[in-house]
Amino acid sequence: MKCPVCQKEMVAENFGGVNIDVCKAGCKGLWFDWMELAKLDEKNEGLGAALQEALSYERANDENRSQVKCPKCSLPMHVHKYESAKEVNIDECYQYGGFFLDSGELKIIRENFMDEAERDAYTQKLLDSSAEFKNEQVNLEKEKSRTEAVRNFTKFLRVSYYITGK
Ligand SMILES: [Zn+2]
Ligand SMILES: [Zn+2]
Incomplete structure (x- = not known):
């Protein structure tokens, strides 16, 4: 071979x-x-x-x-x-x-x-770190939408400012 x-x-x-x-x-x-x-x-x-x-x-x-x-x-x-x-x-x-x-x-x-116990612990560690990573992603998403919400709100304020003419 x-x-x-x-x-x-x-x-x-x-x-x-x-x-x-x-x-x-x-x-x-x-x-x-x-x-x-x-x-x-x-x-x-x-x-x-x-x-x-x-x-x-x-x-x-x-x-x-x-x-x-x-x-x-x-x-x-x-x-x-x-x-x-x-x-x-x-x-x-x-x-x-x-x-x-x-x-x-x-x-x-x-x-x-x-051995099997060590392997389970290792797998769990990998899963935990990926869960942490996912949480970070979720937080990032939240932060992003919050920023967008604030930005939209500010835009709205400006628009209404012009409309009322004050
Ligand atoms: Zn070879
Ligand atoms: Zn083969």
Whole structure:
């Protein structure tokens, strides 16, 4: 299978019972078939030299690289944050649930792994901050209409001033 980013041939390696495709000759990216990443996204999961080597790769994520195509089904992959680890963008094939991780991202995911309670807290935090943002928007709207009302009222006053001729 060819690496979706640099097109080098990927090599299957044993990460402790899970076979992961590694772009050894190229960008050091990793390919996880459906459900494989869930078996390796926590610090204590997986074992072996191949996994240790993958964890030693430097982070090399080019945020600006264009959308890549799934190495399995060729559909464009979707970039989004990994659910169990904030701040890590991963590429996912929605068709079969495969993931591509750039060099160094597996290490970051494992170090930032959040359990369900932590994940809920994090989601709540995001929701709260967006609620605050919405409140600010509402206040801004109110402020705007108040200003407009005052302006209209002033206009009315001026008009009536002219009409009465005083
Ligand atoms: Zn590659
Ligand atoms: Zn695919």
